[in-house]
Amino acid sequence: MSKGDETRERIVERAFRLASRDGLSGLSIGKLATELGLSKSGLFAHFGSKEGLELEVLKAAAERFTEQVMKPAFTAPRGVARLRKLFKGWLAWANDPAQPGGCVIFAASAELDDTEGPQRDFLATTQAGLLAALAKSARITIEAGEFRRDLDCDQFAFEMLGVVYAYHHARRLLRDPKAELRAKNAFERLLATSVAPENAN
Amino acid sequence: MSKGDETRERIVERAFRLASRDGLSGLSIGKLATELGLSKSGLFAHFGSKEGLELEVLKAAAERFTEQVMKPAFTAPRGVARLRKLFKGWLAWANDPAQPGGCVIFAASAELDDTEGPQRDFLATTQAGLLAALAKSARITIEAGEFRRDLDCDQFAFEMLGVVYAYHHARRLLRDPKAELRAKNAFERLLATSVAPENAN
DNA sequence: TTGACAATAGAACGACCGTTCGTATCTTTT
DNA sequence: AAAAGATACGAACGGTCGTTCTATTGTCAA
Numbered sequence: 001m002s003k004g005d006e007t008r009e010r011i012v013e014r015a016f017r018l019a020s021r022d023g024l025s026g027l028s029i030g031k032l033a034t035e036l037g038l039s040k041s042g043l044f045a046h047f048g049s050k051e052g053l054e055l056e057v058l059k060a061a062a063e064r065f066t067e068q069v070m071k072p073a074f075t076a077p078r079g080v081a082r083l084r085k086l087f088k089g090w091l092a093w094a095n096d097p098a099q100p101g102g103c104v105i106f107a108a109s110a111e112l113d114d115t116e117g118p119q120r121d122f123l124a125t126t127q128a129g130l131l132a133a134l135a136k137s138a139r140i141t142i143e144a145g146e147f148r149r150d151l152d153c154d155q156f157a158f159e160m161l162g163v164v165y166a167y168h169h170a171r172r173l174l175r176d177p178k179a180e181l182r183a184k185n186a187f188e189r190l191l192a193t194s195v196a197p198e199n200a201n
Numbered sequence: 202m203s204k205g206d207e208t209r210e211r212i213v214e215r216a217f218r219l220a221s222r223d224g225l226s227g228l229s230i231g232k233l234a235t236e237l238g239l240s241k242s243g244l245f246a247h248f249g250s251k252e253g254l255e256l257e258v259l260k261a262a263a264e265r266f267t268e269q270v271m272k273p274a275f276t277a278p279r280g281v282a283r284l285r286k287l288f289k290g291w292l293a294w295a296n297d298p299a300q301p302g303g304c305v306i307f308a309a310s311a312e313l314d315d316t317e318g319p320q321r322d323f324l325a326t327t328q329a330g331l332l333a334a335l336a337k338s339a340r341i342t343i344e345a346g347e348f349r350r351d352l353d354c355d356q357f358a359f360e361m362l363g364v365v366y367a368y369h370h371a372r373r374l375l376r377d378p379k380a381e382l383r384a385k386n387a388f389e390r391l392l393a394t395s396v397a398p399e400n401a402n
Numbered sequence: 403t404t405g406a407c408a409a410t411a412g413a414a415c416g417a418c419c420g421t422t423c424g425t426a427t428c429t430t431t432t
Numbered sequence: 433a434a435a436a437g438a439t440a441c442g443a444a445c446g447g448t449c450g451t452t453c454t455a456t457t458g459t460c461a462a
């Protein structure tokens with residue numbers, strides 16, 4: 001890896017951290033450069049524009065999520081076990097010290113959902129992909145015989161996402177110490193109403 | 202009402218609308234003044250600081266929510282009917298044309314959850330109050346004999362909020378035409394798992 | 403109608419923003 | 433070691449930001 005690529009990674013890493021607290025538009029090239037001991041223009045040259053930097057942060061976030069949450073979950077046996085591992089990893093992801101302000105993707109989603117541009121497009125695509133992956137995991141769980149066959153998998157994905165959203169909100173804004181418990185309860189209820197009759201005991 | 206108060210209201214109304222799209226920090230006093238045909242300093246004088254303007258917008262949002270969602274719900278008979286009306290009004294609130302970018306409070310929550318200051322404090326207090334009101338409505342529903350007596354009301358409130366969050370996300374970022382259907386399904390499932398055994402049929 | 407005061411305007415401020423450009427310094431290759 | 437190319441710097445740009453003044457206009461009661 002060349003020197004430039006190393007610097008670039010250092011920048012994105014720090015930007016990722018900052019964006020977690022201050023949002024993407026809260027990122028400032030000047031401040032970022034100062035924190036990293038770089039010149040404004042030197043940092044700028046790596047991305048060509050603020051928009052470019054923001055996109056890199058979003059891509060980094062998506063990659064890390066895949067690496068830290070999705071991939072590990074697929075080591076668990078297909079079915080409910082995998083869904084549980086996915087959920088657990090997701091909560092851990094939202095508490096990752098590398099994201100001191102919580103999930104970058106959630107923050108950016110709320111920030112950009114009514115804008116137009118590549119950042120929004122990337123986010124929407126990424127999130128749609130996540131929902132599809134969740135739905136697919138639910139479908140696999142049906143095939144494994146652990147979920148009822150008439151379960152609406154997209155509905156399941158929607159609700160699972162909702163639980164994590166509520167968790168984020170309770171944890172970050174309300175600082176509710178019971179946030180994690182609440183999230184786990186909600187997820188267990190979701191699982192309980194999804195299981196196949198012969199497994200409901 | 203004095204002339205000044207009228208102007209002030211016009212300003213807050215427009216700021217409310219803009220904050221829905223661009224967030225509180227996205228508000229710009231200069232831009233706001235131009236849109237309203239006022240001078241920057243003239244507008245500024247009404248609030249004394251940007252922070253003051255932001256607080257007024259948040260207060261206006263909380264008041265409107267109470268007026269448009271909470272109060273009407275209390276005309277419905279206590280119990281599940283009232284909860285349904287509350288939920289329905291909440292979805293409508295999130296689609297209020299006066300908030301072209303969706304619920305101002307949700308946007309601000311995500312924006313401010315990791316900051317410090319009066320804005321964050323106000324939001325946290327307001328949202329905690331909302332959760333408490335939801336929990337109380339659930340408790341009333343228990344007393345009306347429609348919810349099971351061992352229902353965790355705070356858990357119910359947490360999950361109801363989560364459904365609305367998921368709806369907002371699906372609607373705003375993903376532009377999912379099924380968002381409302383999904384939300385309604387999720388809420389019905391929440392109700393179904395909360396009802397007293399003798400009402401479950 | 404006049405006098406007191408509230409309400410608005412206008413100009414200017416320092417600070418920070420993203421961006422551009424020319425120049426220097428490092429890396430990497432030959 | 434020298435040439436070529438990648439990296440980084442420093443200064444400056446036009447703009448916008450929130451904020452502060454002073455001056456002017458408008459409102460409203462006596």
